[in-house]
Amino acid sequence: MAEKESVLDKIDLQILRELQANSRLTNKELAARIHLSTTPTFERQRRLEREGYISQYTAIVDAQRVGRGFSVFCNVSFSNINQSKALEFGEIVRDWEEVTECYNVSGDCDYMMKVCVADMRSYQQFILDKVGSLSYVERVRSVFIMGTLKLNYSVLPIERK
Numbered sequence: 001m002a003e004k005e006s007v008l009d010k011i012d013l014q015i016l017r018e019l020q021a022n023s024r025l026t027n028k029e030l031a032a033r034i035h036l037s038t039t040p041t042f043e044r045q046r047r048l049e050r051e052g053y054i055s056q057y058t059a060i061v062d063a064q065r066v067g068r069g070f071s072v073f074c075n076v077s078f079s080n081i082n083q084s085k086a087l088e089f090g091e092i093v094r095d096w097e098e099v100t101e102c103y104n105v106s107g108d109c110d111y112m113m114k115v116c117v118a119d120m121r122s123y124q125q126f127i128l129d130k131v132g133s134l135s136y137v138e139r140v141r142s143v144f145i146m147g148t149l150k151l152n153y154s155v156l157p158i159e160r161k
Contacts (some may be wrong), residue, residue, distance in 0.1 A: 006051065013156065016046055016053060020154040023057040060153065068116040071145040072123055075109035076131060079138040089134070098126050109141065129158060 008016075014034045017083040018025060025033070031041035047052045063069045078085060086104070091114065093102045123142075124154050131140055 002124070006047065007055070012044060012048060012053075015041070015048060017154075017156050019045075019054065019057075020156060021144045063116050067118050068124060070117050070119050072115045072117075073143040073145065074115050074127075075143070076111045076113065076137055077109045077139040077141075077143040078136050080136070081110055085136050092130075092134070096126075096130055098130075109138075109139070 004010075011034060015030065018033050019032055027042045027045070029039045030045070034041060036044075063071065067106075078089075083153050090102075091113065093099055093111075096102065098115045099113045100116050103112045105112050105153050115123065115126060117126060127140060127142075131137055
């Protein structure tokens, strides 16, 4: 029998907010921040993980520092789209290390990818060698990121104190 997902209460939301801000908090530090003892805090965090509210813990790496600071939103349009092409494209994109995000979107294109590479020449090679090799790609439109005004991976607003 499948486990029933619980409804998030105020404490669960506090745990999620704190972990969004700093996923490296120890259980003891997290418990102190949400004003709960360590055992119930640990149990709640594990339940949130088990139920899929927390999908992973990760480090946010500075792309510039690791030589991938040239970022582009690459909009890809297919000549015609169907289930098999969409599945194939999804499989291919997962293997492209230059692509950090990819979304199936509506509007002027079929997919929007965020591509992070070293420079314009690297991006050109990516387009020519990878994207351009797909016969069903009709159009690629590139939007070069000149600066970042806001970058926030948190889906829940962090409460300001």
